Amino acid sequence: MIPAASTPSPGTAISVRGVVKYVGEGDARFQVLKGADFTALRGEMMFLVGPSGCGKTTLLSLIAGTLAADAGELNVFGQDLRRLGSDRLAAFRARHVGFVFQQFNLIPSITVAENVSVPLLIRGLAPRAAEARAREMLARVGLADRADTRPGKLSGGQQQRVAIARGLVHEPDLLLCDEPTAALDRDNGQQVMRLMRDVARDPARCVIVVTHDNRTYGYADRMAEMEDGRILRVLENQADIRAHHAAAG
Amino acid sequence: MFRLALKMLVGDRGKYALLVSGLTFSTMLMAQAMCLFCGIMSWTVSSVRNIRASVWVSDPMVEQVNDNKPLRSSDLSRVRSVPGVAWAAPLYQGAQQARLAGGDIKGITLVGLDSATLAGAPGRILAGRLEDLRLPNTVIIDEFAVERFSEATGRAFGIGDVFEINDREARVVGICRAERSFTGGPYIFTQYERALDYAPAQRKMLSFILVGAAPGYSADEVAAAITAATGLRGWSESALIWSTLDWYIANTGIPINIGLLVVVGFVVGIVFSAQTFYAFVLDNLRNLAALKAMGLTARLLVPMLLLQAITVGSIGYGFGMLLTSSFGFFTLGYGRIAYLMPWQVPVVAGAAVLSICVFSALLGITKVVRTEPAIVFR
Ligand SMILES: Nc1ncnc2c1ncn2[C@@H]1O[C@H](COP(=O)(O)OP(=O)(O)OP(=O)(O)O)[C@@H](O)[C@H]1O
Ligand SMILES: [Mg+2]
Numbered sequence: 204m205i206p207a208a209s210t211p212s213p214g215t216a217i218s219v220r221g222v223v224k225y226v227g228e229g230d231a232r233f234q235v236l237k238g239a240d241f242t243a244l245r246g247e248m249m250f251l252v253g254p255s256g257c258g259k260t261t262l263l264s265l266i267a268g269t270l271a272a273d274a275g276e277l278n279v280f281g282q283d284l285r286r287l288g289s290d291r292l293a294a295f296r297a298r299h300v301g302f303v304f305q306q307f308n309l310i311p312s313i314t315v316a317e318n319v320s321v322p323l324l325i326r327g328l329a330p331r332a333a334e335a336r337a338r339e340m341l342a343r344v345g346l347a348d349r350a351d352t353r354p355g356k357l358s359g360g361q362q363q364r365v366a367i368a369r370g371l372v373h374e375p376d377l378l379l380c381d382e383p384t385a386a387l388d389r390d391n392g393q394q395v396m397r398l399m400r401d402v403a404r405d406p407a408r409c410v411i412v413v414t415h416d417n418r419t420y421g422y423a424d425r426m427a428e429m430e431d432g433r434i435l436r437v438l439e440n441q442a443d444i445r446a447h448h449a450a451a452g
Numbered sequence: 453m454f455r456l457a458l459k460m461l462v463g464d465r466g467k468y469a470l471l472v473s474g475l476t477f478s479t480m481l482m483a484q485a486m487c488l489f490c491g492i493m494s495w496t497v498s499s500v501r502n503i504r505a506s507v508w509v510s511d512p513m514v515e516q517v518n519d520n521k522p523l524r525s526s527d528l529s530r531v532r533s534v535p536g537v538a539w540a541a542p543l544y545q546g547a548q549q550a551r552l553a554g555g556d557i558k559g560i561t562l563v564g565l566d567s568a569t570l571a572g573a574p575g576r577i578l579a580g581r582l583e584d585l586r587l588p589n590t591v592i593i594d595e596f597a598v599e600r601f602s603e604a605t606g607r608a609f610g611i612g613d614v615f616e617i618n619d620r621e622a623r624v625v626g627i628c629r630a631e632r633s634f635t636g637g638p639y640i641f642t643q644y645e646r647a648l649d650y651a652p653a654q655r656k657m658l659s660f661i662l663v664g665a666a667p668g669y670s671a672d673e674v675a676a677a678i679t680a681a682t683g684l685r686g687w688s689e690s691a692l693i694w695s696t697l698d699w700y701i702a703n704t705g706i707p708i709n710i711g712l713l714v715v716v717g718f719v720v721g722i723v724f725s726a727q728t729f730y731a732f733v734l735d736n737l738r739n740l741a742a743l744k745a746m747g748l749t750a751r752l753l754v755p756m757l758l759l760q761a762i763t764v765g766s767i768g769y770g771f772g773m774l775l776t777s778s779f780g781f782f783t784l785g786y787g788r789i790a791y792l793m794p795w796q797v798p799v800v801a802g803a804a805v806l807s808i809c810v811f812s813a814l815l816g817i818t819k820v821v822r823t824e825p826a827i828v829f830r
Binding site for chain 1: 453455456459460462463464736738739742743744745746747748749751752824825826828829830
């Protein structure tokens with residue numbers, strides 16, 4: 204019998220069921236994910252929070268298809284990721300997933316606009332067309348005037364906005380952000396989160412934000428709390444989030 | 453993506469410059485050594501090039517053109533009677549000494565040509581007339597002799613000047629162009645009988661017999677026929693050149709010593725460029741992993757890295773060959789260093805540099821392919 208959970212409902216973006224992941228080898232081998240269940244919907248900004256080392260990044264990597272699960276179900280936009288080979292996973296990411304990394308990971312030797320155009324180039328768009336779309340996207344994150352500079356000339360907050368533009372330029376269904384504000388000060392962090400809410404959030408898109416930073420909790424639509432390789436509970440709205448996290452803004 | 457790959461490469465100025473200069477240096481080492489080798493090898497066969505005949509005949513034990521195992525005078529008529537031989541002329545070749553007016557003594561390569569036919573005469577007479585060799589006590593000297601004799605006598609040495617070979621007078625009636633000999637002595641051409649007078653008498657003095665092939669016979673056919681009919685050894689011009697080259701390769705340390713230089717150049721290139729390129733890849737590993745996370749596959753990543761490696765390789769190769777050939781250009785003008793760049797040198801050096809680059813790229817590629825894209829989250 205097929206369990207009901209394996210057929211996601213139309214609004215469901217991500218459905219993770221009983222996912223297990225081991226890391227390391229031999230004596231160092233240990234279980235990071237111990238049967239995590241997790242659902243995220245289109246149109247929402249879902250936060251994934253929890254103490255350091257609880258497995259947030261690992262879970263995000265599994266959802267991205269950059270790591271393979273050892274057991275469980277992993278369904279992203281109707282695709283059973285565990286059945287895809289590495290090439291099809293790469294094609295899946297290129298098409299459906301955008302990334303925002305904690306360390307920005309912009310290529311220092313090329314311009315901001317070129318950095319933003321990378322996801323389009325990976326998808327085979329011509330450089331001119333890609334760069335034109337990259338400039339439009341930069342305008343939406345308020346950095347149109349910095350398109351031709353090198354990323355190194357920008358502040359951390361500006362670099363992360365460039366990274367958001369890069370994460371969204373190919374209009375992915377899923378935007379995965381790992382600690383997007385961890386390397387930023389409070390003001391820049393708030394600015395980045397506002398951008399997430401206003402530009403990244405879209406009825407067709409699911410945005411997942413892994414974070415430690417309780418100053419950003421006010422931007423969450425829902426929040427999954429993780430502990431020791433499992434999802435502890437899901438807070439379904441801001442009222443619940445505020446109730447559980449006094450510091451939330 | 454390829455444009456971006458090149459920008460990533462050039463953007464890292466330090467490593468880019470290091471890679472290009474390492475490959476330039478490696479190209480130069482390899483190409484220089486190969487040119488030196490070719491130059492020295494060309495010196496070993498300069499007699500075959502300066503004394504022009506399509507077929508040569510030697511003692512059966514002779515293996516190369518600078519070998520001296522003279523024939524009997526009677527061998528000449530035996531060779532003439534072989535079918536396919538249009539004509540046969542005696543040749544003397546030997547290392548002798550020239551005594552100049554001031555008392556200076558210089559080593560020379562004395563060549564005696566058949567007086568009737570002047571067979572084997574130098575191809576380019578720069579001054580004077582070849583026929584004047586038929587006058588008494590006359591010689592034609594090469595440009596190198598002009599240079600050396602001028603240095604020794606302290607004045608411009610040329611036509612009309614006189615020197616001595618073993619106490620006998622030699623009067624210069626012409627100057628010719630000749631390639632440098634392996635032993636370093638300039639070429640001095642004279643008549644066969646006069647060469648025998650100049651040289652200290654020995655039982656046999658006929659170094660080689662030069663032969664012309666009759667119409668309808670190839671040089672190889674005539675050479676083979678002479679070998680079969682006389683028990684001497686017939687050589688086509690190219691067979692003698694190759695046998696001489698083989699002999700020097702097999703019997704001297706030249707190929708090993710110079711080959712070692714080429715290997716050093718290759719190893720320097722490998723070590724230097726592989727290491728630098730690997731460091732370049734390591735520096736960019738997070739960004740390359742980010743590209744992989746964003747969906748860039750090995751199918752595109754591998755050619756990107758190959759393109760980067762081959763680009764620095766081509767530029768380094770270009771600079772290296774430019775430096776090598778300009779070095780060759782200046783030293784050739786000087787004429788003292790063995791230096792020859794046949795087309796094989798750039799081709800072999802290019803292949804070596806290409807293999808260095810592909811090897812370096814493969815090191816980097818292995819690293820990138822093995823890197824989990826998930827590391828960008830850490
Ligand atoms: N490849 C790996 N090899 C060994 N240990 C690993 C590996 N990946 C993750 N871990 C360990 O697994 C645990 C969970 O890692 P993960 O990065 O998912 O945690 P996290 O919740 O993102 O933590 P943080 O908040 O510090 O980023 C950590 O203890 C980490 O050290
Ligand atoms: Mg983490």
